[in-house]
Amino acid sequence: MNLLGIGLWTLTALAPPPTGGLTGSKLAFDRDGEPVVLVGGDIRTGVGTRIAGGIIEIRGSRITRVAPAGAPIPAGARRIDLAGKIVTPGLIAVDSAMGLVEIEAEISTHDDSASEGDSVRAAFDAATAVNADSALLPVNAMEGITSAAVTPQGGLISGQVAWIDLVAGDHRDIVAGRGVAMRAHLGAVVGSRALALAQLREVFDDAVFFRRNRGAYDRNQSRALGAHRLDLEALAPVVDGRMPLVVSADRASDLLALAELAASSKLRVVAIGGAQAWKVAASLARADVTVVVQPSQNLPSSLDEMGARLDNAALLVQAGVHVGIAVLGDAHNARNVTQEAGIAVANGMPADAALAALTSELARAYGVDAHYGSISAGKVANLVVWDGDPFELSQRPSQVWIRGRSIALRSRQTELRDRYLRRIGKRPRSGLRP
Amino acid sequence: MRLATYGAAMRVAPSATGARGRPRWLRTIALSLGLLTGCASAPRTEPTRARTPAPTSSAAKQTAHGDDAGPVLVLRGARVMTATGVIYDAADVVIRGKSIAAVGVGLPVPTGAAVLELKGRTITPGLVDTHSHLGVYPAPSWEGNSDGNEAVAPTTAQVRAADAYWPQDPQIDRARAGGVTTMQILPGSANLIGGRAVTVKTYLDVRGIEDARFRGAPEGLKMACGENPKRVYGEKGGPSTRMGNVAGYRTAFQKAREYRRSWESYRDKIAKWTTKRAAGTVDDEARGKDDGPPDPPARDLAAETLASVLEGDILVHNHCYRADEMLGMLALADEFGFQIRSFHHAVEAYKIADHLASAGVAASVWADWWGFKAEALDGIRENAAMVAAAGGRAIIHSDSALGIQRLAQEASKAMWAGRRVGLGITDDEALRWITANPAWALGVEDRIGTIAPGKHADLAIWDGDPFSVYSRVVHVFIEGRLVYDHAEPIPGTDFELGYVEGSR
Numbered sequence: 001m002n003l004l005g006i007g008l009w010t011l012t013a014l015a016p017p018p019t020g021g022l023t024g025s026k027l028a029f030d031r032d033g034e035p036v037v038l039v040g041g042d043i044r045t046g047v048g049t050r051i052a053g054g055i056i057e058i059r060g061s062r063i064t065r066v067a068p069a070g071a072p073i074p075a076g077a078r079r080i081d082l083a084g085k086i087v088t089p090g091l092i093a094v095d096s097a098m099g100l101v102e103i104e105a106e107i108s109t110h111d112d113s114a115s116e117g118d119s120v121r122a123a124f125d126a127a128t129a130v131n132a133d134s135a136l137l138p139v140n141a142m143e144g145i146t147s148a149a150v151t152p153q154g155g156l157i158s159g160q161v162a163w164i165d166l167v168a169g170d171h172r173d174i175v176a177g178r179g180v181a182m183r184a185h186l187g188a189v190v191g192s193r194a195l196a197l198a199q200l201r202e203v204f205d206d207a208v209f210f211r212r213n214r215g216a217y218d219r220n221q222s223r224a225l226g227a228h229r230l231d232l233e234a235l236a237p238v239v240d241g242r243m244p245l246v247v248s249a250d251r252a253s254d255l256l257a258l259a260e261l262a263a264s265s266k267l268r269v270v271a272i273g274g275a276q277a278w279k280v281a282a283s284l285a286r287a288d289v290t291v292v293v294q295p296s297q298n299l300p301s302s303l304d305e306m307g308a309r310l311d312n313a314a315l316l317v318q319a320g321v322h323v324g325i326a327v328l329g330d331a332h333n334a335r336n337v338t339q340e341a342g343i344a345v346a347n348g349m350p351a352d353a354a355l356a357a358l359t360s361e362l363a364r365a366y367g368v369d370a371h372y373g374s375i376s377a378g379k380v381a382n383l384v385v386w387d388g389d390p391f392e393l394s395q396r397p398s399q400v401w402i403r404g405r406s407i408a409l410r411s412r413q414t415e416l417r418d419r420y421l422r423r424i425g426k427r428p429r430s431g432l433r434p
Numbered sequence: 435m436r437l438a439t440y441g442a443a444m445r446v447a448p449s450a451t452g453a454r455g456r457p458r459w460l461r462t463i464a465l466s467l468g469l470l471t472g473c474a475s476a477p478r479t480e481p482t483r484a485r486t487p488a489p490t491s492s493a494a495k496q497t498a499h500g501d502d503a504g505p506v507l508v509l510r511g512a513r514v515m516t517a518t519g520v521i522y523d524a525a526d527v528v529i530r531g532k533s534i535a536a537v538g539v540g541l542p543v544p545t546g547a548a549v550l551e552l553k554g555r556t557i558t559p560g561l562v563d564t565h566s567h568l569g570v571y572p573a574p575s576w577e578g579n580s581d582g583n584e585a586v587a588p589t590t591a592q593v594r595a596a597d598a599y600w601p602q603d604p605q606i607d608r609a610r611a612g613g614v615t616t617m618q619i620l621p622g623s624a625n626l627i628g629g630r631a632v633t634v635k636t637y638l639d640v641r642g643i644e645d646a647r648f649r650g651a652p653e654g655l656k657m658a659c660g661e662n663p664k665r666v667y668g669e670k671g672g673p674s675t676r677m678g679n680v681a682g683y684r685t686a687f688q689k690a691r692e693y694r695r696s697w698e699s700y701r702d703k704i705a706k707w708t709t710k711r712a713a714g715t716v717d718d719e720a721r722g723k724d725d726g727p728p729d730p731p732a733r734d735l736a737a738e739t740l741a742s743v744l745e746g747d748i749l750v751h752n753h754c755y756r757a758d759e760m761l762g763m764l765a766l767a768d769e770f771g772f773q774i775r776s777f778h779h780a781v782e783a784y785k786i787a788d789h790l791a792s793a794g795v796a797a798s799v800w801a802d803w804w805g806f807k808a809e810a811l812d813g814i815r816e817n818a819a820m821v822a823a824a825g826g827r828a829i830i831h832s833d834s835a836l837g838i839q840r841l842a843q844e845a846s847k848a849m850w851a852g853r854r855v856g857l858g859i860t861d862d863e864a865l866r867w868i869t870a871n872p873a874w875a876l877g878v879e880d881r882i883g884t885i886a887p888g889k890h891a892d893l894a895i896w897d898g899d900p901f902s903v904y905s906r907v908v909h910v911f912i913e914g915r916l917v918y919d920h921a922e923p924i925p926g927t928d929f930e931l932g933y934v935e936g937s938r
Binding site: 105303306307391 | 604933
C-alpha cells in the first residue's frame with residue numbers, strides 16, 4: 001500500500017491546515033477515568049524538582065494532581081505503591097523516524113521523505129504515514145520512551161513533524177498532534193550552506209508574501225514564489241513563531257546563522273546535532289535556540305564536527321542554553337537515550353538537567369509543554385517507574401504508563417527471546433522485564 | 435618525549451609502612467614514561483615476602499619466574515578484575531618491564547619499584563575489540579581516507595587492512611581513552627572475502643603499521659555473509675543472492691585447495707630433487723635441463739591467503755547475522771577443512787547458541803543494535819548472555835568508532851539483560867566478553883586478555899565500576915607504558931593539530 005500517496009491525498013482533500021502545536025486543553029485521545037494514584041515514589045518531575053514519597057493522581061489519560069507525601073488520596077482510588085521506586089516523566093525521542101522507517105536498508109519500508117525533486121516540502125505531513133504496528137514502538141516503549149517527535153527527512157525543508165505517543169497498535173489515535181514542528185536542513189544540501197540559508201530566508205519571506213497577497217496569487221497576479229502553494233501555506237505558522245523550526249546544524253557558523261534568524265524574526269528555532277555549539281553557546285542562549293545533542297558523539301567525522309566533545313551538553317547548560325538529548329539517526333535504539341544522558345552526566349551535566357533534556361526541554365522546544373514533558377497536574381499521564389537510577393546501565397523500567405495506562409512490557413524482542421530461552425532449556429522468568 | 439610530561443600528572447604516593455611491617459619504600463620521583471620504559475638502570479630485585487603472607491592468587495606465586503627485565507611498577511590497592519574468574523576488592527598488580535609479574539593481595543614492593551596508589555580505582559585488562567575499522571575508515575569520513583572495502587570484486591583475499599591503516603585517525607585516540615589496547619582492524623563487508631585483517635595495539639607514536647602491529651598475532655580473514663555482498667555486487671555481475679554468496683566462498687576455497695596441492699606437489703618434487711642431488715645423482719656441472727630443480731608454482735596472493743586459512747595460520751572472522759547462514763557457514767568450513775574462529779555481528783547467535791558452543795566458534799555481537807537491515811531484525815538484548823549461558827564464547831565487539839570508546843558499557847547492558855531473565859552472568863564473565871574472549875578470537879589469549887603473571891601489562895584503570903555509565907578510564911597502560919592519562923589532554927593526532935585544541 002502506498003501510504004505516502006494516501007497521505008498527500010488526505011492532505012489536499014481532507015485535512016485541516018496544520019495548527020502548529022497541540023492547541024486546546026484536550027487532545028483527541030483524551031478520556032476520563034476512575035482515579036489511580038501512584039503513591040510513595042521518588043518523583044523526579046522533569047523540571048528539576050523532586051518530591052520524595054509523593055503522590056501522583058491519574059484520571060483517564062491525564063495527571064490530575066501531584067502532591068507531597070501524606071496528602072489525602074481520593075476514596076475508591078486504585079492505589080499503586082511505589083515506595084522505593086523512582087518515577088520520571090515519560091521519555092521523549094525527538095527527530096525520530098519511528099513509525100516512518102521500519103528497516104533502513106529496505107526502501108520499501110520508508111515513509112519519511114517526500115519525493116526527490118523539490119527541496120521545499122513543507123506540506124509533507126509525517127502524521128499521515130505513521131505505522132502504529134511498527135516493531136520499534138513496543139521495543140522502545142518498554143524501556144521508557146513514551147512519546148516521539150516523528151520527523152520527515154530530505155530536502156531543504158523536509159516537512160512537518162508529528163507528535164506521537166508510543167501506543168502500539170492504536171491506529172486511530174497514535175498521533176497526538178500533527179504539524180508540531182517543521183524540519184529543515186542547513187549544510188550543503190543544495191550545493192552550499194550559503195545557498196541553503198539564502199533559500200530558507202527566501203521561502204520564509206515568500207510565505208509571508210503569500211499570506212498577504214493570497215488573492216493576487218489566486219488570480220495569477222503574483223510574482224514568482226520560491227515554493228508551491230501548499231508548502232507556503234504550511235510555513236505560515238513557522239513564520240508566526242507558532243510552529244518551531246527544527247534544523248540540523250553542527251558547525252558554529254550554521255548555529256550562529258540560526259541564532260541570528262531566531263533573534264531577528266518570530267521564528268522559534270531548535271538545532272539538532274550541535275557538535276560545535278559549545279563554541280557559540282552565549283549566542284545560542286541569547287537567541288533561545290534549543291540545542292539537541294547526542295552526548296556520546298565526540299568524533300571529528302566531518303569538518304563541521306571538528307572539536308566535538310563529550311562535555312558539550314555540560315558546557316551548554318552552564319552557558320544557559322536550553323539543551324535536549326537524543327539518540328540521533330537511530331530510531332531503533334531511541335531507548336539508549338538514558339545511556340546518553342548518563343554519558344552527559346559523567347562529563348559534567350547535572351543529573352536533573354539531563355533528565356529535563358530527555359523530557360521537559362524537548363516538550364518545550366517542540367511547543368508541546370502544555371501536555372508533555374513533566375510530572376504535574378494537567379499533563380498527559382506518561383510516566384516511567386524505575387527501581388534505581390534511570391541512567392544506569394543496570395536499570396530498565398519496571399512500569400511504563402502511557403496516556404494513563406500501564407503498558408505490557410513486551411515486544412517482538414521479548415517474544416523472540418522467550419522462544420529461544422525455552423529452546424535452550426531456560427524457562428523465562430515470570431514477570432519478565434526487558 | 436611526549437609522555438614524559440603526559441605522565442607527570444599521575445599520582446605517585448610513597449608507600450607507607452604497612453600494618454604488617456612491610457618495608458617502606460619512599461619514592462618521590464614522578465612516575466614518568468622515562469621510568470616505565472627507559473630506565474634500564476632501575477635496580478631489579480626479587481620481591482620481599484611480607485612477614486605475614488597475604489592471600490595471593492596462585493598466579494602470584496609465579497612472581498619469581500617472571501623473566502621480563504625492566505623497571506618495576508606496583509599498582510597498589512585497586513579493585514582488580516582479572517577476567518580469570520577472580521575479582522579482588524583490593525589488590526596489587528606488579529608490572530615488570532612489559533609484563534605483569536604478579537597479582538594478589540598485599541604483595542611486597544620490590545626494591546626500586548615505583549608505586550602507584552590506586553585505592554578506589556578499578557583495574558581491568560586492557561580491552562580488546564575483535565571488530566574495528568579504525569584507520570581504514572577514519573574520521574573525517576572523507577573519500578580520500580576511505581580505504582575499508584576493496585569493492586571491485588566479490589573475492590579479494592589478496593588485500594590486507596594493514597596496507598591501509600592510517601595511524602593518524604583521531605578515532606584511535608578515543609578508543610585508547612576508552613581503555614582499548616588491542617583491536618582487530620578488518621576490511622569491510624562489501625565482499626564475500628574481503629581480505630586480511632590485522633591486529634594492532636593502540637600504542638602511542640605510531641607512524642606506520644609496523645609500529646602498531648601486535649607482534650606475533652596471527653592475521654585474520656574477513657568474510658561476509660548475507661545482504662552486503664549481494665547488495666554491492668547484485669548489479670555488478672553477482673553474487674546477487676545468498677546462493678551466489680555461498681557459491682563464491684566454495685569456488686574460492688576450492689581454488690585454495692588446488693593451490694595448496696600444487697605447492698605440496700612442488701615440495702614433494704623439490705624434496706626428491708634435493709635427495710637426488712645429495713646422493714650425487716645430479717651432476718651440477720653437466721646436468722641437462724631435465725635434471726634441474728623443479729619450478730615453483732606461480733604465486734597467487736589471494737589463493738595463498740586462503741591456503742593459509744586451510745593451514746590454520748590465518749583465523750577466520752565471518753560477518754554473519756542470520757542463524758541459518760551461520761549454520762551453513764559451519765557446514766562449509768567443515769567441507770573445506772577450516773575453522774571459523776568467530777562469527778561477527780551474529781545478531782541471531784542466540785538461536786544457535788548450542789551449535790556455536792559445540793563447534794567452539796565465538797560470537798562477536800553488539801549489545802543492542804538491531805533492525806537497520808532485514809538480517810538484523812531479530813536482534814535482542816540477551817544475545818551475548820544466551821551464548822554464554824549455552825557454554826559458548828560471547829564477545830561484545832564495536833564495529834563503531836563510538837562503541838569502541840565504551841565497550842564496557844555495551845558489555846554491561848548485555849550483562850544486565852541476561853541477569854534480568856535469570857541467566858547468571860557474573861561481572862567476570864561480562865568482562866571476559868571484552869577481554870579474554872576477544873583475545874582468544876584473535877589468537878593471542880596466551881599474551882593478553884587477563885590480569886595474570888606473564889601476560890602483557892596492558893591495563894585499563896577506571897574511576898569506578900567499569901559497568902557503570904558514570905565511570906571513566908583514567909589511565910591506560912600498554913606493555914607497562916602509560917599511554918593515556920585522563921588528567922592530561924589527549925595530545926591529538928597530526929590531523930587535528932591546528933584544527934582543535936586538545937579535545938576529548
